[in-house]
Structure formats: C-alpha cells, structure tokens
Amino acid sequence: MILNLSILTGLAVLWLGVLGFVIPFNASAISAPRLFGLLVLPPMLFALGIALWRRWRAAKEQADQEAEAAAQAAAQTERVAQARASHDAELCERQHAVDCRAVWVDVIADPLPAWCDDAPAQTAWLASEPADGEEERAQALSTALAQVFEAALAEAPGLAYLPLYVLAGHAQDGRAMLEQTRTAWIEAAEASGLELPVPTGKFLPGNGSINDRVIALLRNDPTQPGLLVLGCDSPLAAQPEADEFDPVDPQQAENQRWSGQPGQAVVLQLFTRPGLQAAEAGETSQDQADPYQPYWERTQQRDGDAGGWGRVPAEWQAGLMALAPIARVHQSRELYQEDGLAKGNKLSQQLRGTVEAALINAALRPLPFDPAEAGDDQSHELAWLVHNCGGVDVGGSRLAAVATVLSYFQSELNPINDASNVVTEFGDVGGARGALLNAIAITRAAALQKPVLIAEFGAHNQMIASVIRHAATEEASA
Structure with a gap:
C-alpha cells in the first residue's frame, strides 16, 4: 500500500x-x-x-x-x-527358489542320529558299515551308489529322464567318478527290471553353493522340469591302512579336528522348478519338437501351464508328480575373508550380515523399500541348525558366534540340542559335504515344518549361510 x-x-x-x-x-x-x-x-x-x-x-x-x-x-x-x-x-530375484521333492542318502554311521527316526517320506537315510581293507573301502562307494540309485528308481522310474549333475569329489579323478556313477546307475536300472535310459552325468556347473547353482540352472532352461544332484565322496577309501608304528601326521590330525574322521556319503537330491504341473492329455510333448531348436526359440510355457517336461515321457510324469514338494530351497549368501574369518564378537558381527541376507532371500526377514511398510519378521521361526563348525574341542568359537547371531534374531533355537553337526555325526565326507548339509536341512525342515538354517564353513576364510523352508501346505498335498 x-x-x-x-x-x-x-x-x-x-x-x-x-x-x-x-x-x-x-x-x-x-x-x-x-x-x-x-x-x-x-x-x-x-x-x-x-x-x-x-x-x-x-x-x-x-x-x-x-x-x-x-x-x-x-x-x-x-x-x-x-x-x-x-x-x-x-528382491524378487533374490527370493527365487526351487522345490525339493526327494532325498536319498547313504552314509557311514553307527548308529544314525536320533533325528533320522523322524525323517518323513521321500527322505530315505541308509546306513553303511565301514569296510576293512583298502579295496573293500573303494568298492563300498560303488555299492552305496548303486543302492541309492536303486532306491530312487524304485520310487520314481521317471528320474532316469532327468539330467544328472555330479558334485566334484576330493578323493577321486573326475572321469573315474563319472564312469563309476554311470556303472552304478546301470546296475540299479537292471535291478529295477525296467528299460530305462542312462543319464549323461556331468559335473554341476558354476561356483558357490549348491542351491545357487541349481536355481540358476532351472531358471536358465525353463524347458526342464527338474534335475538330480549327486554328491558322493569317500575320504575313507583314500585313507591308507593304519599302522601303529607310523608317526601321526600333525597336519592330518589338525584337519581331522576340524573336518572329522574320514567317512563316506552318497547324497542324491531331486529338485524341480516351482509350479510344475502334470501335462494334460493331448498336449504336445517336448520329444516331438525339433531337437536342434534352441530352447529360447521355442514356445515358452507360462506359469501354471503343464508344459516344460523336457525328455520325460507322459507315462512317467505322474510318478514324478506323486513326489510332492517337501521343502523349498532358497539362495544362499557367502562370506569370504581373504585373511581368514575373525574370532569372538567380530566373527559374530561378520556372520550377522551373512545370515540376515540368507533370511531375506528366504522371505523370513522383511526388506521393505519404505521402513514404514515392513511386514512381519519371521526370523525367530528357525527351528534347526545344520553346521560343520568342527569337532567338540575346536568348534566352540564358531558355534558360539552362530548362537549369538541366532539370539540377535530372537530365535529360541538351541545350537546344541536343536542342531546337527556333520563333523561329529558323519565325519569328513569330502566333496559330498555341501550335499549332505543340504539333505539334513531338507529332512529336518520337512519333519518340523519349520525353517532350517545351514551354516557351512569352508576352510578358515569362508562361510555360506542358507535357509531351507518347508513346502507350503497346498504344495505338499498336491
């Protein structure tokens, strides 16, 4: 104005x-x-x-x-x-998972752990006795392989049409291992009395945990309904005859304190892509498609479609579908420290982030874009721990660090009574350790109907955390 x-x-x-x-x-x-x-x-x-x-x-x-x-x-x-x-x-990429429908395991244990008594259907645990001589121990692995394959084919002969991936062993040559696997499969197929193809065994590609590699394989080839993963190794077979006059190797004794006594394990696991359904009558089989056409040029099936059965004939699909999912396998998270893992509280801090990432991958711990949108935290639902922290005289520090992490996530899991230590239960199983840890977690998740945490330590500078969840009710009853 x-x-x-x-x-x-x-x-x-x-x-x-x-x-x-x-x-x-x-x-x-x-x-x-x-x-x-x-x-x-x-x-x-x-x-x-x-x-x-x-x-x-x-x-x-x-x-x-x-x-x-x-x-x-x-x-x-x-x-x-x-x-x-x-x-x-x-987050969707991290939480991609696959279904596990069956597990067959043959281990040297006398007796089997008590939790094997509660093993649900589709999780077969067989116990073998250790052989005496070197030749007998070498033959024992082939016998265990044939027994596992025979049990699997007796339950679902259609497994013969799925790709078979083998985990590399520590005590065997690669070609000899694949040939041994092929021979054992032929013996099992002959014992079944059926004319079944012999899968072309090949080593599981990729690096990292078994679960990550399986998920990547099924995502990269949507035409495959599933796959078999075989872990078999026998450090016991490579163990020379003990001589009381030979001096004890200090390095070998130290390794056995962390890895356990030489043992043997054969683990076969069946994984399928999520949402697998039986093909309807009249649908075109993948066998009728052009075998030289790359899968990315074929008509891809949408979620819920009945296609994507690969080489599996229609008459064997019902048998595979009868094996309902028993567990869901999620991606893992790896912790690697070039200078070695820390000890005490620092180790707990290192493991906390790794375990939290594994819980997020399994959708047990929310990771919202906006903290105000955070959902329920289900980390406390962990009901079992599977680990290889080491023997009772050396694994205390690792187990204490894992227990501290579980306490941070408010889990009531007892790391001693509610846990499986493969080092003390099964010993050193070499290259089959990862598969054995997975099989135990799948068995316990299916039995308890609760999530299970795997803590796998590699040497002294690596730790892999992964979570196995039980299958949803509608999936298990499908």
Missing part, C-alpha cells in the same frame, strides 16, 4: 513537472473539470498500470515456482517409483 502511494505521488510530481516545463498550456483557458482530469488522471492511470503489471509479474513468478515445484515433485516421484521398482525386482 505504501509502495503504491509512493509510486502515485512520484508520478504526480513527475507529471506536473512535465506539464510545467515540457508541455506548455494555458490553464485559464481550460475548464475546471478538464484541468482536474489533466492533472490527476494520467498519474493515476500510470500508477494503475504499474500496479497491474507488478501483480501480473508476481502471479507469473508464483506460477513458475509452482510449475517448477510440481516438476521437481513429479521427477522425485518418478525417481522413487523407479527405485521402488528396482528394489522390488532385486
């Missing part, structure tokens, strides 16, 4: 100066109303124009500011939406 009066006064003075010195006129010749209009109206009109211009400019600036603020808000909303979409996509 004061500014407008000042502008009006200034314009009036300026206009009077113009009339007095620039534009000569005779005031006596003009009537009073015209003289008043000549002296007053021009300054008022100029002042009104300036006021209107100032108001227009202020309105324009305000509109520009509002438009800029709206553009910034829209850009921020778009960035948030993109970040949320990226977060959701990453």
Whole structure:
C-alpha cells in the first residue's frame, strides 16, 4: 500500500513537472473539470498500470515456482517409483527358489542320529558299515551308489529322464567318478527290471553353493522340469591302512579336528522348478519338437501351464508328480575373508550380515523399500541348525558366534540340542559335504515344518549361510 502511494505521488510530481516545463498550456483557458482530469488522471492511470503489471509479474513468478515445484515433485516421484521398482525386482530375484521333492542318502554311521527316526517320506537315510581293507573301502562307494540309485528308481522310474549333475569329489579323478556313477546307475536300472535310459552325468556347473547353482540352472532352461544332484565322496577309501608304528601326521590330525574322521556319503537330491504341473492329455510333448531348436526359440510355457517336461515321457510324469514338494530351497549368501574369518564378537558381527541376507532371500526377514511398510519378521521361526563348525574341542568359537547371531534374531533355537553337526555325526565326507548339509536341512525342515538354517564353513576364510523352508501346505498335498 505504501509502495503504491509512493509510486502515485512520484508520478504526480513527475507529471506536473512535465506539464510545467515540457508541455506548455494555458490553464485559464481550460475548464475546471478538464484541468482536474489533466492533472490527476494520467498519474493515476500510470500508477494503475504499474500496479497491474507488478501483480501480473508476481502471479507469473508464483506460477513458475509452482510449475517448477510440481516438476521437481513429479521427477522425485518418478525417481522413487523407479527405485521402488528396482528394489522390488532385486528382491524378487533374490527370493527365487526351487522345490525339493526327494532325498536319498547313504552314509557311514553307527548308529544314525536320533533325528533320522523322524525323517518323513521321500527322505530315505541308509546306513553303511565301514569296510576293512583298502579295496573293500573303494568298492563300498560303488555299492552305496548303486543302492541309492536303486532306491530312487524304485520310487520314481521317471528320474532316469532327468539330467544328472555330479558334485566334484576330493578323493577321486573326475572321469573315474563319472564312469563309476554311470556303472552304478546301470546296475540299479537292471535291478529295477525296467528299460530305462542312462543319464549323461556331468559335473554341476558354476561356483558357490549348491542351491545357487541349481536355481540358476532351472531358471536358465525353463524347458526342464527338474534335475538330480549327486554328491558322493569317500575320504575313507583314500585313507591308507593304519599302522601303529607310523608317526601321526600333525597336519592330518589338525584337519581331522576340524573336518572329522574320514567317512563316506552318497547324497542324491531331486529338485524341480516351482509350479510344475502334470501335462494334460493331448498336449504336445517336448520329444516331438525339433531337437536342434534352441530352447529360447521355442514356445515358452507360462506359469501354471503343464508344459516344460523336457525328455520325460507322459507315462512317467505322474510318478514324478506323486513326489510332492517337501521343502523349498532358497539362495544362499557367502562370506569370504581373504585373511581368514575373525574370532569372538567380530566373527559374530561378520556372520550377522551373512545370515540376515540368507533370511531375506528366504522371505523370513522383511526388506521393505519404505521402513514404514515392513511386514512381519519371521526370523525367530528357525527351528534347526545344520553346521560343520568342527569337532567338540575346536568348534566352540564358531558355534558360539552362530548362537549369538541366532539370539540377535530372537530365535529360541538351541545350537546344541536343536542342531546337527556333520563333523561329529558323519565325519569328513569330502566333496559330498555341501550335499549332505543340504539333505539334513531338507529332512529336518520337512519333519518340523519349520525353517532350517545351514551354516557351512569352508576352510578358515569362508562361510555360506542358507535357509531351507518347508513346502507350503497346498504344495505338499498336491
């Protein structure tokens, strides 16, 4: 208001100066109303124009500011939406899982652990006795392989049409191991009395945990309904005859304190992609498709479709579907320290992030984009621990660190009574250790109907954490 009066006064003075010195006129010749209009109206009109211009400019600036603020808000909303979409996509990628439908295990144990008495259907645990001589111990692995294959084919002959992947052993040559696997399979197929194909065994590709590699395989080839993973090794067969006069190797004794006495294990696991359904009558089999056509050029089946059975004939699909999912396998998380894992509280801190990532992968611990949207934390539902922390005289520090992590996630799991230590229960099983840990976790998850945590230590600088969840009720009853 004061500014407008000042502008009006200034314009009036300026206009009077113009009339007095620039534009000569005779005031006596003009009537009073015209003289008043000549002296007053021009300054008022100029002042009104300036006021209107100032108001227009202020309105324009305000509109520009509002438009800029709206553009910034829209850009921020778009960035948030993109970040949320990226977060959701990453979380979906991390939480991809596959189903486990059956486990067959043959181990040297006398007797088997007590929890094997509660092993549910589709989890077969066989116990073998250790052989005496070197030749007998070498033959014992082939015998155990044939027994496991025979038990598997007796339950579902359609397994012969699934790809078989073998885990590399520590005590065997690769070619000899594949040939031994092939020979044992032929013996089991002959014992079944059926004409079944012999799968082309090959080593499981990739690095990292078994679960991660299996999930990657089934995701990369959606035409396959599933696969078999075989872990077999016998450090016992490579153990020379004991001689009481030979000095004890200190390095070997130290390794046995951490890994256990030489043992033997054969573990066969059946994994299938989630949502697998039996093919309906009249559907075209994959065998009728062009065998030279890459799978990415074929017509891909959508979720819930009955396709994607690979080489499995229709008459054997029902047998595989009869093996309902018993557990769900999730991606793991690896901790690697080049200088070795820490000890004490520092080890607990290192393991906490690794275990938390595994819990997130299994959808037990929420990882919301917005903390306000956090769902229920189910980390406390862990009901069993499977680990290889070491023997009773050296594994205490590792087990204490794992127990601290479980306490952090408010789990009531007892790391001694509610746990399986493969080192003390089965000894050193070499390259079959990862498969054996997996088989125990799958068995316990199916028996307890609760999630199970796997803590696998590799040497002294690596630890892999993974979670096995029981199959959903509708899946188990399918």
